Amino acid sequence: GDSVTQMEGPVTLSEEAFLTINCTYTATGYPSLFWYVQYPGEGLQLLLKATKADDKGSNKGFEATYRKETTSFHLEKGSVQVSDSAVYFCALQKTSYDKVIFGPGTSLSVIP
């Protein structure tokens, strides 16, 4: 069945370090891909999305490119801040009437 795989956490980085969180998916067709973020004590928020191959989603300095050939949607940020500490979820949705399938989440801690 359809699924999303993310790199295991927790990830700990120093402030201003480069961030990559790997995400790969298994799905037929051309799903839309998402990154959600969950800050401590809060609900999930949509961080960015891409709806077709080679699209790049970006928001708040984060970027992810939809790579159909490698079925990947890796999240990157050039310089992380302490305020980026959160859990990041990669997700996919195949059609408008399908459920959103989430990955297990990757916890990120950024230390000063």
Place this chain on the structure above:
Amino acid sequence: EAGVTQSPTHLIKTRGQQATLRCSPISGHTSVYWYQQALGLGLQFLLWYDEGEERNRGNFPPRFSGRQFPNYSSELNVNALELEDSALYLCASSLGQGMAYEQYFGPGTRLTVT
């Protein structure tokens, strides 16, 4: 503008009891989604309601049920509670159906079954 609200914040029940969780979507949103976030299992889709109708359902037993009211608020009911039902239950709402509409999440209800 108020976000998605959920009540109660915390709920403690014993095995075999029933739990009722409530969700109020953002004003104007017609779709409501329920997710279970259990420790170690990530976020699992439970139910999706739009315009009062159930549109999709995740792989959960029938003792997980819900409904959407005419004002688009929603209720999730869990009957015959089991220990493994302990989790954070998240509700989300969107303006309409589908990928074009961003889901906005509430803070969740923490259900503990003892």
